[in-house]
Structure formats: C-alpha cells, structure tokens
Amino acid sequence: MIDAGSSLIDVCFAVSAALEAAGMSAVLTGGSAAVAYAPLQYASLDADFILDRDDSLDDVAVALAAIGFARYGKSRIFTHPNTEFTIDFPKGPLAVGGEYVRETAVLSRGDHRLRVLTLFDCIRDRLAHYYYWDDYTALNAAVSVAATAHDPQLLARLRTWTQRESPDLLIKLAEFQRRLSATM
Numbered sequence: 001m002i003d004a005g006s007s008l009i010d011v012c013f014a015v016s017a018a019l020e021a022a023g024m025s026a027v028l029t030g031g032s033a034a035v036a037y038a039p040l041q042y043a044s045l046d047a048d049f050i051l052d053r054d055d056s057l058d059d060v061a062v063a064l065a066a067i068g069f070a071r072y073g074k075s076r077i078f079t080h081p082n083t084e085f086t087i088d089f090p091k092g093p094l095a096v097g098g099e100y101v102r103e104t105a106v107l108s109r110g111d112h113r114l115r116v117l118t119l120f121d122c123i124r125d126r127l128a129h130y131y132y133w134d135d136y137t138a139l140n141a142a143v144s145v146a147a148t149a150h151d152p153q154l155l156a157r158l159r160t161w162t163q164r165e166s167p168d169l170l171i172k173l174a175e176f177q178r179r180l181s182a183t184m
Contacts, residue, residue, distance in 0.1 A: 002014055002067060002068055002080055002082055002083050003082045003083070004082055004083065006082075006083055006085075007039075008032060008035050008043075008044060008045075008047060008085050009035060009036055009039065009114075011047060011080075011083060011085045011087070012028055012032060012036070012047050012114055013107075013109055013112045013114050014067050015047065015049065015064065015067070015069070015087055016028075016049075016112065016113065016114045016115065017067075017112050018063045018064055018066050018067045019049075019060070019063050019064075020113070021063065021066070022059065022062065022063035022066075024051065024052070024053070024055050024059065024060065024063060025051075025052045025115065026049035026050060026051045026052060026089070026115070027049065027050050027052070027094055027101075027104050027115045027116065027117065028047060028048070028049055028114060028115065028116040028117070029048050029049070029050055029090075029094065029116075029117050029122075029125060030044075030046075030047075030048035030090075030125065031044035031046075031048070031126070031137075031138070031141055032044050032046065032047035032048055033048075033116050033117045033122045033125065034122055034126055034141040034142075034144065034145050036107060036114070036116050036122075037119055037122055037144075037145045037148055038141070038144040038145050038147070038148055041144035041147070042140070042141045042144045042145070045084060045085055045086065046077075046085060046086045046087070046088055047085060047086070047087050047088070048088050048089075048090055049087065049088070049089055050089070050090060050092045050093070050094040051089060051092060052092075054092070057071065057076060057089065060078075060089060061078070064078050064087070067080075068080050068081065068082065069087060072086075076088055076089045076090065076091075077089075096117075096121050096124040096125045096128055097124065097128040097131075097132075097161070097165045098164070098165060099161075099164075101117065101121055103118055103121075104116065104117060104118060104121075105117070105118045105119070119145060119148070119149055119151075120149075120151070120154070120157065122145050123142050123145050123146050123149070123154075123158065124158070124161055126138040126139070126141040126142035126145065127139070127142045127158070127162075127172075127173070127176060128165075130142065130172060130176070131162075131165065131166075131169045131172050139175070139176060139179070140179075142176060143176065143179045143180050143183060146176075146180050147180065147183045147184070155177060158173060158176075159173060
C-alpha cells in the first residue's frame with residue numbers, strides 16, 4: 001500500500017511488482033536509481049522506468065491502477081493521490097550515453113524484486129547527464145553513488161568509457177574525481 005510515508009524506493013518496489021503481476025518488466029534508471037544506491041545522500045521525486053518491451057502505456061496504466069496510480073493525461077507520467085512521487089516511462093531502449101545497457105542488477109525485498117541499473121551504469125548515467133547537459137545535480141548523484149562503490153577499478157573504467165564518449169569530456173571527469181576525492 002502506497003501512502004504519504006512511502007519512500008521513493010517503496011514506491012519503486014510496488015510499481016515493479018504491479019508490472020510483474022501484469023506480465024511486464026522494466027528497469028529503474030535515472031536519479032531514482034541513484035536513490036536506490038545512495039538513499040541517504042541523494043533524493044528524487046520521480047522514478048524513471050524503461051520498459052523491457054514496447055508495452056502499451058495503456059497496458060501499463062491498467063497494471064498501475066491496481067496500486068492507485070493514474071496516467072497524467074496522454075503523457076508518459078503516472079501520479080498517485082497519496083504520494084508526491086511520480087512515475088515516468090521514458091522511451092527505450094535502455095542506454096547510457098552512446099551505449100546500450102545489457103546487464104542490470106536486481107534488488108530484493110521479501111518476495112519482491114526491483115530491476116535497476118548496475119551501480120557502474122548508474123554512475124555513468126548520472127555522469128552522462130552532467131557531461132551533456134551540465135546537470136550538476138546529476139554530478140552530485142554520481143559522486144554519491146560512487147562513494148558507495150567498492151571497486152578499485154571504478155575510475156579507470158569511467159575514464160575508458162568517457163574517452164569512448166568523447167576525449168573532450170575528460171575535463172568533466174576530472175571534476176567528478178575531485179568531488180569524489182573530497183568525500184573520502
């Protein structure tokens with residue numbers, strides 16, 4: 001049951017369960033994925049899910065109606081009367097920067113599962129928003145998620161990816177590294 005006390009992640013698990021019950025699945029992405037990895041350091045008021053298939057938003061609306069969500073007009077956004085969190089279904093396919101995402105992570109809570117970007121792809125997703133749209137909120141989210149990582153190769157992997165995106169972006173990666181170092 002979704003109510004005013006439900007966290008964003010509570011809502012995401014409920015949405016995932018409702019979709020699964022209707023034979024659909026989706027991956028949590030964007031800032032809401034960052035909340036899944038760094039809930040105490042980052043906040044978001046919406047959850048972005050990329051559907052695995054090109055399911056009809058009308059079918060999604062039926063599935064989410066079971067938990068109280070309604071489609072906002074003809075948009076890809078769904079609202080609920082008991083929470084401030086909205087659910088958005090951006091068009092797929094699931095990608096980060098110029099690369100398709102092939103692997104996802106699964107978070108579990110009791111019998112419920114929530115598919116989400118891997119921690120590495122979550123960081124890349126937030127960095128892509130910083131790289132291409134100068135989104136400093138996304139940069140801060142990338143730093144918060146990276147601070148939870150226990151991957152000694154993280155910075156090398158991010159450098160390799162950034163160079164594939166564009167060597168000109170390495171200056172922005174340096175800002176990310178500076179901010180990450182300040183948290184350690």
